Structures are given as C-alpha cells and as structure tokens.
Amino acid sequence: MSGDKLLQLAQACIGAVWVGVPADSVVQAIPFPSAPALLPRRQGALAGVVEHAGRLVPVIDLARWVYVGTPPQEAGRPATAHVLILHAAGRTIGLKVDRVGALAEVAADDVTCLHHDDHEEEVFQCAVRLSGNDSDSDSDRILSLLDVDRLAHLSAAWHQDVAPAAPSAMPEKPPSALRSYAVLQAGAARVALAADVLSEVLPLPPLDVLGAGSAYCIWRGRHLPVLTHAALGLEPAVDGTAPKLLAVVERAGLALGLPVHAALSLQSFDTTGLAQPDGLLSALFDPDGTPLRLLDEACLFARFPEAELSRDGGAEQRNRSDAARASRQVANSAAYIVFEGDGMYAAPIETVERIVSLREVATDGDGAMAWEGRPIRLRDLRAGAGDAAGGDVMVVRSGDAHVGYVVSRVHLLVPPGSGRIYRMGGAGAGWEFIATGDNAAQASYRIVDLGALAA
Structure with missing residues (x-):
C-alpha cells in the first residue's frame, strides 16, 4: 500500500454505523453535554449548541435524519456520547456520535463508491473496509465516509469563520491556535504527536539492533532509525507488553520510528506557550482530563541526528548546500562490495580475497571448507533456511587467518568516490552506512567489517 495515496480517517460510531471522517476536517472530540443549549427549530437535525474555543457551534444528530440502528452493548465500555467538532470550507459544525474510535489510514484506491446517483440530499456515497490497520480487535470493519461539506450544506447550520459585521454584534473572540494531534499509547504514557508529521502507523517490522539500545x-x-521508549524518557507498559506497532514521524525529508502499543484517537489542542521542561515532552490534558505527553517534533529531530540516515533524497536534500551536506557525509575513499545476508550490507573490498559459488567449494559438513590446501572456518550470514547449496562464499582475511562467509548473493561493487559515507553516533559506538545513487534511485547499506567480525 506504500505506493498508493493514503487517507487518514477519524473513526466514530453513530448507532450501529461506523463513520470515517477525513482527519483534516476533524478539529477535536469533546464530551456531549448532559444538558446542551437548545436552538428551537421546527425541522432539521439540530441536537443543540455547544461552545468550543469561544465559538457557538451547532451540533447535528444524524439519527434524526436517517436510520442508523442501535449501538451494540459492549462490556466494560461506557456509553458516553461525544461531539466531533468538524471544520471545512470556513464552516464549523458539530456531529453527535456515540463513540470515538482510533485514527485509521487507508489507501485511496481502497475506497469504493457505492451510491452513484450523487443525490444532493445524501451525505454518504462511499465506503472503505479496514483490515488490521492497528492493534484494536475492531480494526476489521467497514466505514461509511462522511462528506463534511454536504453535511453542513444540508443542515444549513454552522459557525462561519468570517461573519458579516453587525452594528449591534458583540466582538468575537479570536480563534485559538488549534492543531490536530494523533494520540498514541507508547508504553505507560499516552503521547500526543502532531498529525501532520505522523506519516504512518504500521505493524512493527523486524529491527536490526546496532548496540547501546539503538535499532533501525x-x-x-x-x-529508518527506531527510538526506544527509554531514549524518549517514557516508562514501559505497566503490564510489560512489548509494542506491536511503529509510528513513523517525518519532517523535512527525514524520518524517525517510535514503537507504540496503539493508535487511540485524533484530537486538537491549543499548545501555544506550553512549557517543555526537558525540551522534548510536555504535559497536557485531553477534554476528559486524561494526562497526555506532548512530543515536540522539532526537538525530536534536533535531539536524534541519526534521522539523517533516513533522508529520502527529495527536494529538501536537493536544496541543501554542498557545504551542509559535506558536514554529514563524505565520499568513499575505498571500494565496497554490497551483499545480501540477513539484510543488505556493504563490506570493504580490501579484506575480501575471493568470491566463489557455494556449489563449487568442498565442505566437510562440520562448518569448514577447503581453501588453498587447508580447512578454513565457514560462517553463514544468510537469513533463515533456504537452498542449502545456494549462495556465494566471500573469503575474508582476518589477521593471519581466513574465514568464508556464506551470503545469499553478492550484488554490486561500489567504486571509490561513487558513494557517500554516513557516520552516525558517537566515537566507538557509531554506525556507518554507504549511500549510492540520487533522489528516487538512492539506496543505502550498513557497512560491516567482516575482518573484525571474524576475529
């Protein structure tokens, strides 16, 4: 799905209907008041009026227009109605919902148009099926996609951003600097992360550990460098469970991964002037009073320079000056061989004396092969079980000895000066990668010293 255009949807349940609302139209979810203010009308679907950010917002109850069924009774889940504050085309309206679900990400190509009459009095035309988008057992469901513009038009009730001036009107309070945030469960904490920098939440892939708690x-x-909860100052989950999802944060062509347990909801907050004691995380509360940790993305990328490893070679990189790029990468002075083991790696060619097909070497069945009239040790770097006889052997010199490394395939040679070396981390504990190509054709490989590995 990574090649498709992605849509972010806020999920909500109305009766027995699960609704998907474009995330960029959702401002916030607030509790539905027990006694909402009323604006009496002879017709329509107005359920009341609420105040939000100093504005009076009409609340629409779709159940007054169409049959939505009865919400199922769920053990341990209190039935608390909410209002989704929606904004589109300069108009703000509220939508009464029975339950607010998690944020979902779907491919645009997966959306199916089911009603083809384009009836001007309908607010649902399309639907999409979710399947395993998060760790919630309810993630396998069908969402009816809400047309927010048409909802406001049909209800003829909204708060206009710029209203006509009236001599007797009281001056309106300026709007708050609201920003949408995705709320994620990360260890024992609920973390709020700006929705516009959250690129994707996906099942946690296999990680390569690079020492000192670092991984990618x-x-x-x-x-993609993957951060630990400890590196961010977050406590582990109370029940000790490991995260099963990965939240990918992107900013200015760079990316970092954060393991999370769940994607919970989409909410909006005015965080202007919010203090950050450690420069990275600050405390705030959602409308229900639940404490959250606000993660500042600018501080995040400043604190973890290994994000440079993820650079995508797009416009941001092309606009960087040569001097700025030179401070982070240097041309390779030696040649490297790129090979496939349990991943893609590069090794200095100076330590590799010969590359031969595994099918052509004589082995004794005890982890050794014949080399220049004597046995040398074999080490298998391939991932999992495959063709036992397939692959190549890279004969590497280690001091006065030799070792044969079995790899799935030797891919290419990177001549001197044709690649760029990335150095990450501190002295003695850093990692090195070599990048080849430019822009969309760029690829990078972790550098391993096979001679030192054999020692």
Missing part, C-alpha cells in the same frame, strides 16, 4: 528497520526503501 527498512521503511519504504529507506533506513
């Missing part, structure tokens, strides 16, 4: 994975063809 391959995401959309790029090396």
Whole structure:
C-alpha cells in the first residue's frame, strides 16, 4: 500500500454505523453535554449548541435524519456520547456520535463508491473496509465516509469563520491556535504527536539492533532509525507488553520510528506557550482530563541526528548546500562490495580475497571448507533456511587467518568516490552506512567489517 495515496480517517460510531471522517476536517472530540443549549427549530437535525474555543457551534444528530440502528452493548465500555467538532470550507459544525474510535489510514484506491446517483440530499456515497490497520480487535470493519461539506450544506447550520459585521454584534473572540494531534499509547504514557508529521502507523517490522539500545528497520526503501521508549524518557507498559506497532514521524525529508502499543484517537489542542521542561515532552490534558505527553517534533529531530540516515533524497536534500551536506557525509575513499545476508550490507573490498559459488567449494559438513590446501572456518550470514547449496562464499582475511562467509548473493561493487559515507553516533559506538545513487534511485547499506567480525 506504500505506493498508493493514503487517507487518514477519524473513526466514530453513530448507532450501529461506523463513520470515517477525513482527519483534516476533524478539529477535536469533546464530551456531549448532559444538558446542551437548545436552538428551537421546527425541522432539521439540530441536537443543540455547544461552545468550543469561544465559538457557538451547532451540533447535528444524524439519527434524526436517517436510520442508523442501535449501538451494540459492549462490556466494560461506557456509553458516553461525544461531539466531533468538524471544520471545512470556513464552516464549523458539530456531529453527535456515540463513540470515538482510533485514527485509521487507508489507501485511496481502497475506497469504493457505492451510491452513484450523487443525490444532493445524501451525505454518504462511499465506503472503505479496514483490515488490521492497528492493534484494536475492531480494526476489521467497514466505514461509511462522511462528506463534511454536504453535511453542513444540508443542515444549513454552522459557525462561519468570517461573519458579516453587525452594528449591534458583540466582538468575537479570536480563534485559538488549534492543531490536530494523533494520540498514541507508547508504553505507560499516552503521547500526543502532531498529525501532520505522523506519516504512518504500521505493524512493527523486524529491527536490526546496532548496540547501546539503538535499532533501525527498512521503511519504504529507506533506513529508518527506531527510538526506544527509554531514549524518549517514557516508562514501559505497566503490564510489560512489548509494542506491536511503529509510528513513523517525518519532517523535512527525514524520518524517525517510535514503537507504540496503539493508535487511540485524533484530537486538537491549543499548545501555544506550553512549557517543555526537558525540551522534548510536555504535559497536557485531553477534554476528559486524561494526562497526555506532548512530543515536540522539532526537538525530536534536533535531539536524534541519526534521522539523517533516513533522508529520502527529495527536494529538501536537493536544496541543501554542498557545504551542509559535506558536514554529514563524505565520499568513499575505498571500494565496497554490497551483499545480501540477513539484510543488505556493504563490506570493504580490501579484506575480501575471493568470491566463489557455494556449489563449487568442498565442505566437510562440520562448518569448514577447503581453501588453498587447508580447512578454513565457514560462517553463514544468510537469513533463515533456504537452498542449502545456494549462495556465494566471500573469503575474508582476518589477521593471519581466513574465514568464508556464506551470503545469499553478492550484488554490486561500489567504486571509490561513487558513494557517500554516513557516520552516525558517537566515537566507538557509531554506525556507518554507504549511500549510492540520487533522489528516487538512492539506496543505502550498513557497512560491516567482516575482518573484525571474524576475529
């Protein structure tokens, strides 16, 4: 699905109907008041009026227009109605819902148009099926997609951003600097992360550990550094469960991964002037009084420079000056061989004396092969079980000895000066990668010293 255009949807339940609302139209979810203010009308679907950010917002109850069924009774889940504050085309309205679900991400190609009459008095034309988008057992469901513009038009009730001036009107309070945030469960904490920098939430892929608690994975063809909860100052889950999802944060062409347990909801907050004691996380509360940790994305990328490893080679990189790029990467002075083991790696060619097919070497069945009239040790770097006889052997010199490394395939040679070396981390504990190509054709490989590995 990574090649498709992605849509972010806020989920909500109205009666027995699960609704998907475009995330960029959702401002916030607030509790539905027990005694909402009323604006009497002879017709329509107005359920009352609520105040939000100093504005009076009409609330629409779709159940007064169409049959939505009865919400199922769910053990342990209190029936608390909410109002989704929606904004589109300069108009703000509220939608009464029985339950607010998690944020979902779907491919645009997966959306199916079911009603083809384009009837001007209907607010649902399309639907999409979710399947395993998060760790919630309810993630396998069908969402009816809400047309927010048409909802406001049909209800003829909304708060206009710029209303006509009236001599007797009281001056309106300026709008708050609201921003949409995705709320994620990360260990014992609920973390609020700006929705416009959250690129994707996906099942946690296999990680390559690089020492000192650091790890990375391959995401959309790029090396993605993955941060631990401890590195962010977050406590582990109370029940000790490990995260099963990965939240990918992108900013200015760079990306970082954060393991999370669940994607919970989409909410909006005015965080202007919010203090951040450690420069990275600050405390705030959602409308229900639940404490959240606000994660500042600018501080996040400033604190973890290994994000440079993920650079996508797009416009941001092309606009960087040569001097700025040189401070982070240097041309390779030696040649490297790129090979496939349990991942893609690069090794200095100077330590590799010969590359031969595994089918052509004589082995004794005890982890050794014949080399220049004597046995040398074999080490298998391939991932899992495959063709036992398939692959190549890279004979590497280690001091006065030799070791044969069995790999799935030797892919290419990177001549001197044709790649760029990325150095990440501190002295003695850093990682090195070599990048080849440019822009969309760029690829990068972790550098391993096979000679030192054999020692």
